[in-house]
Amino acid sequence: MPKCTKTKKLDEDWDYALKPIYMISILDFEIFPDPDLVHRSTIYDIHKKEKINNPFNFTFIELPKLKDLENISGNTGKWSYLFKYLNQINTLPDFLQEDKFTRLLSFAETSKYSKEEYQQYLKEMKYDWVKYAEEQYNKSQIEEDSKKGMEQGVLQNKRKIVKKLLDCGVKLEDFIKISGLSEDEIISLQ
Numbered sequence: 001m002p003k004c005t006k007t008k009k010l011d012e013d014w015d016y017a018l019k020p021i022y023m024i025s026i027l028d029f030e031i032f033p034d035p036d037l038v039h040r041s042t043i044y045d046i047h048k049k050e051k052i053n054n055p056f057n058f059t060f061i062e063l064p065k066l067k068d069l070e071n072i073s074g075n076t077g078k079w080s081y082l083f084k085y086l087n088q089i090n091t092l093p094d095f096l097q098e099d100k101f102t103r104l105l106s107f108a109e110t111s112k113y114s115k116e117e118y119q120q121y122l123k124e125m126k127y128d129w130v131k132y133a134e135e136q137y138n139k140s141q142i143e144e145d146s147k148k149g150m151e152q153g154v155l156q157n158k159r160k161i162v163k164k165l166l167d168c169g170v171k172l173e174d175f176i177k178i179s180g181l182s183e184d185e186i187i188s189l190q
Helices: 074-086 099-112 115-167 172-179 183-189
Strands: 003-009 012-017 020-028 037-039 056-061
Touching: 012 056, 056 074, 074 099, 172 183
Parallel strands: 020 056
Antiparallel strands: 003 012, 037 056
């Protein structure tokens, strides 16, 4: 991982590792003269003629170079096709019948909404999320209440056992040895 060192004061340095940074540019024009759809780049020191060890990664996808379906291979080609033709697609072609692409198409539908339709969509989504949150809260409350109920049942059962054993004449010292409970714990169960 590359390190960045900056002088804070004359005798002090800060060292911290930079996480990789990715920039993906989806272009509707061509910038490179070759026929490649995707170009991946990094920063290069011209004077030293070497790649600088840095976390910066640049990817350029030139959509005009995607001319026909034969050029499409792998996820990059599929995503490129989808981005290029998203405003023209009503249904996905067979090669894009994957969950990630169908979800994107449903989200893209909202971009065609009028302002009023979009506001209505947001209200419906808010309602769905509130309903989901309430269901999750209720589910967690039921689980928590069930756990508390079980703990109370166990405690009541322990109390009954302690009372019966002490009523049967088991000495407190023997009960401590057998149960592993302290005297205070046994007293608290009575």
